Amino acid sequence: MPGKITTKERLQINRQKMPEQASTARAANFEEVNLGFTEQLALLEADRCLQCKDPRCMAGCPVNVNIPRFIGLVSEGKISEAAQCLLCDNALPAITGRVCPQETQCEIVCVRGNKSTPVGIGYLERYVADWARNHSDQLTATKAPATGKRVAIVGSGPAGLTAAGELVRMGHDVTVYEALHKPGGVLVYGIPEFRLPKKIVSQEVQRLQSAGVKIECNVVIGRTYTLPELRERFDAVFIANGAGLPVFMNVPGENLKGVYSANEYLTRVNLMAAYQFPNADTPVLHGKCVAVVGGGNVAMDSVRTAKRLGAASAMIVYRRTKNELPARAEEVHHAGEEGIQFEFLTAPVEVIGNDKRWVTGLKCVRMKLGEPDASGRARPVTIPGSEFVLPCDIVVVAIGTRANPLLTATCPDLKLNKWGNIVADEAGMTSLPGVFAGGDIVRGAATVILAMGDGKRTARAMDEYLKSH
Amino acid sequence: MHTIVSKQCLSPNVTRLDVQAPRIAQIRQPGQFVIVHHSEGAERIPLTIADADPAAGTIALVIQSVGKSTRDLVALEPGQAIADIVGPLGHPTEMIESGRALCIGGGVGTAVVHPIAQGLHKRGVKVTSIIGGRSKEWVIFEAELRRLGEVIVCTDDGSYGRKGFVTDAAKDVLAGGGIGIVYAVGPVPMMRAVVNLTKPLGVRTIVSLNPVMIDGTGMCGGCRVSVGGETRFACVDGPEFDGHGVNFDELMDRLSAYREYEQKSLACAEENCRLKQTLPS
Numbered sequence: 001m002p003g004k005i006t007t008k009e010r011l012q013i014n015r016q017k018m019p020e021q022a023s024t025a026r027a028a029n030f031e032e033v034n035l036g037f038t039e040q041l042a043l044l045e046a047d048r049c050l051q052c053k054d055p056r057c058m059a060g061c062p063v064n065v066n067i068p069r070f071i072g073l074v075s076e077g078k079i080s081e082a083a084q085c086l087l088c089d090n091a092l093p094a095i096t097g098r099v100c101p102q103e104t105q106c107e108i109v110c111v112r113g114n115k116s117t118p119v120g121i122g123y124l125e126r127y128v129a130d131w132a133r134n135h136s137d138q139l140t141a142t143k144a145p146a147t148g149k150r151v152a153i154v155g156s157g158p159a160g161l162t163a164a165g166e167l168v169r170m171g172h173d174v175t176v177y178e179a180l181h182k183p184g185g186v187l188v189y190g191i192p193e194f195r196l197p198k199k200i201v202s203q204e205v206q207r208l209q210s211a212g213v214k215i216e217c218n219v220v221i222g223r224t225y226t227l228p229e230l231r232e233r234f235d236a237v238f239i240a241n242g243a244g245l246p247v248f249m250n251v252p253g254e255n256l257k258g259v260y261s262a263n264e265y266l267t268r269v270n271l272m273a274a275y276q277f278p279n280a281d282t283p284v285l286h287g288k289c290v291a292v293v294g295g296g297n298v299a300m301d302s303v304r305t306a307k308r309l310g311a312a313s314a315m316i317v318y319r320r321t322k323n324e325l326p327a328r329a330e331e332v333h334h335a336g337e338e339g340i341q342f343e344f345l346t347a348p349v350e351v352i353g354n355d356k357r358w359v360t361g362l363k364c365v366r367m368k369l370g371e372p373d374a375s376g377r378a379r380p381v382t383i384p385g386s387e388f389v390l391p392c393d394i395v396v397v398a399i400g401t402r403a404n405p406l407l408t409a410t411c412p413d414l415k416l417n418k419w420g421n422i423v424a425d426e427a428g429m430t431s432l433p434g435v436f437a438g439g440d441i442v443r444g445a446a447t448v449i450l451a452m453g454d455g456k457r458t459a460r461a462m463d464e465y466l467k468s469h
Numbered sequence: 470m471h472t473i474v475s476k477q478c479l480s481p482n483v484t485r486l487d488v489q490a491p492r493i494a495q496i497r498q499p500g501q502f503v504i505v506h507h508s509e510g511a512e513r514i515p516l517t518i519a520d521a522d523p524a525a526g527t528i529a530l531v532i533q534s535v536g537k538s539t540r541d542l543v544a545l546e547p548g549q550a551i552a553d554i555v556g557p558l559g560h561p562t563e564m565i566e567s568g569r570a571l572c573i574g575g576g577v578g579t580a581v582v583h584p585i586a587q588g589l590h591k592r593g594v595k596v597t598s599i600i601g602g603r604s605k606e607w608v609i610f611e612a613e614l615r616r617l618g619e620v621i622v623c624t625d626d627g628s629y630g631r632k633g634f635v636t637d638a639a640k641d642v643l644a645g646g647g648i649g650i651v652y653a654v655g656p657v658p659m660m661r662a663v664v665n666l667t668k669p670l671g672v673r674t675i676v677s678l679n680p681v682m683i684d685g686t687g688m689c690g691g692c693r694v695s696v697g698g699e700t701r702f703a704c705v706d707g708p709e710f711d712g713h714g715v716n717f718d719e720l721m722d723r724l725s726a727y728r729e730y731e732q733k734s735l736a737c738a739e740e741n742c743r744l745k746q747t748l749p750s
Contacts, residue, residue, distance in 0.1 A: 179555065179684070179686050180555075180684060181506050181513070181552070181553040181555070189684075189688075217553065218553050218554065218555040219555070220555060220556070220558065220685075220686055223556065223557060223558055223686075224492060224493070224496075224555070224556065224557070225492075244684075244686065244687065244688035245687055245688065246688070246689065246690040248690065248700065254700070255693060255695060255700065255719055255723065257722065257723060257725075257726040258726075260691075261689060261690040261691075263688055263689045263690065264683060264689035264690055264691045267683055267684065267688070267689050268683065272512070272513070272683065273510065276510075277730065277734070278730075278733055278734045278737040278738075279510070280510045281510060281511050281512040281537060281538050281541075281734060282512045282513075282683075283727050283730035283731075283734070285726065285727075285730075357719075357722045404686065404687050404688065405687075405705075406686055406687055406705060
């Protein structure tokens, strides 16, 4: 019987494997890699949780999901209650269950990890969230009485959507402004279909809309409306417009045909569905050999996209080693299985082109690791005389993004740091009364879940602010 | 949704659509553009706002149909709607406050010159426009520009106005002196020719660039152009730049990147069209 299991029995269960598409098949399609737990796998995995009295996993979660509680409910077979519990803490669980770096957050502190492997918290979150997506009629949403306060949210990415879900539940009237034609921000333009199907994003967005969140697409704050105009029309504003400005390498040849920012490459393929061209109208250049510069999740998404578009060779060019890769462990593992090549300790110095100005290669130097830098990671140092050319016909630059100045430029009173990020305190309050900010526009490029954590924390602070103003 | 309220054929492949977009009509300024997205699956296309009627809540889009996406747009009829229009994007035109300006428009670029001439005229600047086309039927926006000042029409074949390129007429106007600033919008070779003319004379010249663009908010960097040796994003830093610093060769080259794909897209659309005609529905 579920729930009657002893600790000894729990300890005897091994971590369940996530069913996934075979690597050879999936490297040629855009369907989701992970297939999700079956009920049986979910029950077994849930039984592995020891239900700690002082659960460390919760503290590791940026949105403080009550992990032992929802997993306990799964193991008791109370899936509907588990879903209710999860949705209470996390506005977008079907998304975080797929894209969170669990191995550095909740799972790294799981006590089961001390002697064996941690509980598959992310997999279970995904299982429960997917059940909730398919059984929305069996879930009840609780909502506070209307407060009459109006809140504007700039950006419908993870920070904005999370804040919207929280604020609407608190009884506020919430309008989200999105610059693109579809809501979701990076979840829609950045993260590929094979990792986060767009149908899931739209279902999560619809759930928020049916809870009362209003979303207006095709509105650029800083152009269509200014921040001062929003402040006049709303009682509070949350700026969560992300870090949408690509960083280029600043090396010769970067404007040759065949060089993309990862933002452009992924936007073409994800938001504009260029992988379906000519059935979708937006094209993307297909390369035989694609070099992706960078080692984060965006680089992994780009290189695996290139492979799926039919590149014979798709490689990561990264200036440190495998140990320093900032990407999620599962993505690196999946990339390897799919035949992605890795050029570690390699840094580009020039993009080479032919007389027609098409990319033909990437001139690189070899690096070695030196003393740790300010970030604590070993600083890569150039090996003199190590120049060589990596042949390729597409280069994707995935070395980060910076704050987009479109909004902040129209509001000189808003305090920024030297990189152009908005300065906000712990609660998300900016230098302007009633104006809050969170996610990448404050942190610089980070992760979906950290942005969601900001959204959740700031929503509470905004609620306090709205009550006293 | 943005309903089309009127449609007008301006030249053999240039169509004017007046479309409902009340907020944009209210606040747009000369030089700004919108991004238009016909429907799910369509491309996002940047189009300069040629005119606006804030009272009616409409903006004028002037579209040259060259590929599948532009053909789809001009196939829309009044009463039908465009799914998404976002804007106004880009910086407004840098205007002079007095004196004389020369506005040069080539082909569909004439529609982009129109709001600039409007803005200048409103400020009391004396506007001379030079507009051109292959032949008479390709000349657009002549009547609108005549309301704002002198207009010199040029056609390549001499079928209307002065025979020759807009640059020939521009040379004469500039030789007369007194021009404080030049605005040139049209095909890249035309803008380059104007810049080559004005550079030795030291006359400030503003050009409006139309590189490949997706989001229009600075997010993708696809629209990067080299100006004065620096990489700039046309969508947020432009679309208008000091023509004397623009690397036109690079712009032209980058504009050609998707030519093969554009042809394929058009060919597929035509094939589908034929299939629809031959198959019983």
